[in-house]
Amino acid sequence: MDMLPAVSVQDLAVRRGGNVVFDALSLDVPAGQVVGLMGPSGSGKSTLLRSVAGTQKTDGGTVTVLGQPAGSAQLRGRIGYMTQAPSVYDDLTVAENLAYFARLLGHGRDAVEQAIREVNLGPEAHRVVSGLSGGQRSRVSLAAALIGQPELLVLDEPTVGLDPLLRQELWRLFAQLAGRGTSLLVSSHVMDEASRCGRLLLLHKGRLLADLTPGELLEQTGAHDADRAFLVLLGGEP
Numbered sequence: 054m055d056m057l058p059a060v061s062v063q064d065l066a067v068r069r070g071g072n073v074v075f076d077a078l079s080l081d082v083p084a085g086q087v088v089g090l091m092g093p094s095g096s097g098k099s100t101l102l103r104s105v106a107g108t109q110k111t112d113g114g115t116v117t118v119l120g121q122p123a124g125s126a127q128l129r130g131r132i133g134y135m136t137q138a139p140s141v142y143d144d145l146t147v148a149e150n151l152a153y154f155a156r157l158l159g160h161g162r163d164a165v166e167q168a169i170r171e172v173n174l175g176p177e178a179h180r181v182v183s184g185l186s187g188g189q190r191s192r193v194s195l196a197a198a199l200i201g202q203p204e205l206l207v208l209d210e211p212t213v214g215l216d217p218l219l220r221q222e223l224w225r226l227f228a229q230l231a232g233r234g235t236s237l238l239v240s241s242h243v244m245d246e247a248s249r250c251g252r253l254l255l256l257h258k259g260r261l262l263a264d265l266t267p268g269e270l271l272e273q274t275g276a277h278d279a280d281r282a283f284l285v286l287l288g289g290e291p
């Protein structure tokens with residue numbers, strides 16, 4: 054059965070501070086999968102995620118999210134968005150932060166407890182955020198995005214600063230969420246995370262360089278790992 058894409062971007066144009074980030078970017082994010090948005094620093098990943106979340110001023114084209122224009126009020130509570138910089142309150146505990154975000158969305162204590170469990174922050178639940186490590190703080194932001202089990206998760210480099218074990222746990226969680234039907238758009242510039250995704254969108258200088266599965270990426274480039282494959286696509290050395 055063909056499902057509507059979770060996100061459809063058509064001819065998107067975005068300028069930021071006088072820089073043209075996208076001039077006519079078009080792509081689809083299939084529903085119910087972990088879709089990796091990969092690309093080097095400055096390729097436009099965060100700008101695309103902001104456009105999907107509805108927080109980016111755009112200069113042309115359309116971004117349709119779960120059948121609605123990006124940023125529309127009907128999408129509130131249907132999307133969880135985690136920005137690159139932790140966006141939680143330093144002077145509150147983990148649980149207090151999440152209770153606050155849950156209240157905004159009309160959810161109760163169960164939703165808070167579930168989000169804390171999913172990111173493995175149980176032992177830190179009653180610690181003040183300012184006293185947590187960088188990786189723990191980014192997991193608090195992730196937990197905030199997970200509250201209420203949104204249909205689409207838009208996650209900007211959620212595994213930055215995490216040790217390999219935690220990264221592995223989070224990718225497992227993403228796969229579980231997709232198994233339940235959640236759509237995930239996850240950015241990363243760590244190419245070895247590409248193999249964890251169901252599908253990959255590779256951005257380079259504001260253009261879509263490839264839209265394929267991790268298997269197709271290796272097959273089409275003849276490379277043994279995603280890092281090399283990306284270089285091959287860029288026209289560099291295999």
Ligand SMILES: Nc1ncnc2c1ncn2[C@@H]1O[C@H](COP(=O)(O)OP(=O)(O)OP(=O)(O)O)[C@@H](O)[C@H]1O
Nearest residue numbers: 069070072074093094095096097098099100101242
């Ligand atoms: N506030 C800003 N003002 C001007 N230009 C910006 C601004 N933010 C981003 N840009 C430019 O937009 C382009 C895309 O940036 P973006 O942050 O989307 O890339 P990215 O792929 O997410 O990078 P990274 O992996 O380093 O986070 C870059 O050329 C960047 O310099």
